[in-house]
Amino acid sequence: MSESPSIARVAVILAAAGSGSRAGHGLPKQYRALAGKPLIRWTVEALRRHPQIGDIVVVVDPALAAVAATLLDGTAAGPFVAGGSDRQASVLAGLESLAALAIPPDLVLIHDAARPSTSPATVDAVIAALERADGAIPALPVVDTLKQGGGGRITGTVPREGLFRAQTPQGFRFPAILEAHRLAAGRLLTDDAAVAEAAGLTVALVAGEEENFKVTSAQDLVRAERALLNRLPDIRTGQGFDVHALGAGDGVWLGGVKIPADLCLIGHSDADVALHALTDALLGAIGAGDIGQHFPPSDAQWRGVASSRFLAHAASLVAARGGAIAHVDLTIICERPKVGPHRAAMVQRIAEILSIGPERVSVKATTTERLGFTGRGEGIAAQAIATVRLP
Template sequence: MPSCIALIAAAGSGQRFGAERPKQYLDVAGKPVLRHTVEAFLRHPQVSAVRVVINPAFRDLYETAVAGLGLAEPVAGGASRQDSVRNGLDALAESAPDLVLIHDAARPLIDDTTISAVIAALGQQPAAIAAVPVADTLKRGRDGVVADTVDRSGLWRAQTPQGFRFPDILAAHRAAAGLELTDDAAVAERAGLSVALVPAKEENFKVTTPDDLTRAARILDAGLSDIRTGTGFDVHRFTDGDHVTLCGVRVPHTQTLEGHSDADVGLHALTDAILGALCSGDIGSHFPPSDPQWRGADSARFLKHAADLVADRGGKIAHVDVTVICERPKVGPHREAMVARIAEILGMDPGRVSVKATTTERLGFTGRGEGIAAQAVATVRLPG
C-alpha cells in the first residue's frame, strides 16, 4: 500500500468569519473544527500520518485543539494559502510519501468514502480532487441585474481533499511560487498534470460563516444517533500517607488511598462508566492490576484510553457525572479543579462535566473513615 500523508491547511486567520478566534479553532458539536478534521484522516486506514500547517500566532489554540492526538510538529504557514501549502510540502520532503492529500481545516465533515475515492483515483491519474457537480442554474450579473445565463454543463464545485502523487505536486508548487492560483488543483494544472474529478458529498462544505458552523453542528449531532449510558463504581481503602488523588487532583489529607495505580476512585469509576457505555469490558481488562507497568500510574492514562476508544468509533462523550462518597477529605474546595481536570483529559467542555460529593451519614466503611468510594455515569453518542 502506498504511503499517504494528509496535509491540513489551517494557517488562516479567519477574519471574514468575525469570531474571536480563527474558525478552525471554534467549537462544533463538542470539539474544535480542526480536531474533527484531523480525526477524520487519522481514522482512515490508508492515511499514514497527518501534518498540520498553522499560523504560529495561534500555537496555543492549535495545541489545545489537537491535544492527545500524537501529531508531528506543525508547519508554519506563509503569507497566502498557496505559500502555506508549499511550506507544508517542503516539510514533508524528508519523509517523501508516495501520496499527499491536501485538505482545508474548515471542512470537518469529510467522510471515509470520499477520502478512499480520491486515493483510489491517484492509481490512475497524478492528481484527483473531491468535487460536486453544479446543480443550480448559474447567472452572470452586471450592475445588479442578470446579464446572461451560464451553461452549467460540465461545471463542478471543487472541494478538498485534493490528492496528488507527492513528487509531482511538490515540484509544481515550487515552480508556482509567487503566483496567485485558486487552489492546489490549479497549481497541478499549470504544471500540466491531469486532474481527476471525484464525486463528493454536499456535506463536505467549507465552514465560512456562523450559519455554516450551526449547520455543521446539526449534521454531526444528527449522525450520532446511537446514545449509550454507562455506569461505574470503585472503592479504595485508606493507608498511611499525606494526600489522596481524586478526579485527577492532588488533595491534602491525613491518609492516602491504597491501590496498584494512584488509586483515584473518581477517575476509575468514570473510566468504567465510559467502557460500559461502549460494552468494552472494565478497567481491569484493559489495565490488569497484575501488570507491573501500571504500578503507581496516573489514572488519567486510563480515562484517556477510554475516551480514545470513543473517538476511534467516531463518537463523542456527551456528559459525565461523578459522585465521590466519603466523610473526609472535603471535595467542595477542589470541585472546580476536578471538573477542569476531567474536561481536559476528555477534551470536552467543562459545562458537560459534573463532580459531586456525599457522605453516608457515618454509616458503613466510608462512614467509619476506612476508605473512599465513587460512582459515575457517562453518556456517549456513537454513529447510528
C-alpha cells in the same frame, strides 16, 4: 496522461497551518475537540477510510507541530511540514516535501484540515476525474440569489447560473500542480484550483456534498459536532462504582484534582476513587472489562501512578472503536473533604482528560447522612455513568 488514477499512488496535503481566528479564542479550530476527538483527527480518519490514500503530509504552524503530532498519534499521518505566511506558501511547502521523496506520488489531494466529513465517494469522484483533466475539485452549484451591496443597501444582482461553491479535497496530477505552485509563488490565489487555472491547467468539476462543509466560525463547530454525532447511532451507557479508604496524608485526589487536607485515599495508584469509577463506566459502555483487568493492582508499574492515565486509556479505547463520549455523570459520596469548592476544577480536568467539552461532564456530591463507612468518614465512594456513541 501517465498512470491511470485507478492504480495511481495518491498522497494528501492537509492544510492545517491557519490561525482559525474566526472560530473564537484558544487553539486554532482544527485542534479543537468535537464529540470527544480533535477536529483534525476526524478529518484524517475520514481520509484514511479511502484505501488508495498513502502519505498524508500535514502542513502546520511550526509553533503547534508538537500539538498536531500528539493529536494525530496513531493515524499514520506525517511528515509534519512547517507552513508559510499564507495558504499558498504552505501548500507549496507540502508539495516540495512530496517532491523530495524517493518515489513521489502520481496524484495529490489538497484538503482543508477543517473539513472533517469528507466521504470516500467524494475522494473517488475527484480521483476518477483525473482520468480526463489535470485537476478536479468537488463543488456545489450556487442555489441562492446573489446580491451586491454597499452602505446597507443592494446595489445589484449577480446571475447565479454557472456559479459553484468550491470544496476540498482538490486533486491534481502531482508534477503539474507542483510546477503550477512554483510559478505562482507570491501570488495570493484563494485555492489550488485557482493556481492550476493560472498555469493553464484543465480542472474538472465533480459533485460535492453539503456535509463536506468547512468549519470556519464558532457556529460551524456546533454544526460539525452535531453532524459527526449523527454518524454514531449506536448509543450505549456504562456504569462504574468504586470505594477507597481514607488515611492520614497531605491531600486527597478526587476527580483529577488534589484537595488539600490532612487525609489521603489509600490505594495502589493515587486512589482517585472518582476517576476510577469513571474509567469503569467507560470500559463498561464498550464492553471492555474493568479497570483491574487493564491496570492490575498486583503490577508494580501502577504503584502511585496518576489515575488520569487510567481514564485517558479508557477514552482512547472508545476512540479506537470509532466512537465518541457523549456525556459522563459522576457522583462522589463522602462526608469530607468538601467537594463543592473544587467541583468546577474537577469538571474542567475531567473534560481535559477526555477531550470533551465541560458541558459534557457532570460532577455531583452527596453524603449518607453520617450512615455507613462514608458517614463515619472511613472512606469515599463514587459512582459514575458514561454515555458513548459508536458507529
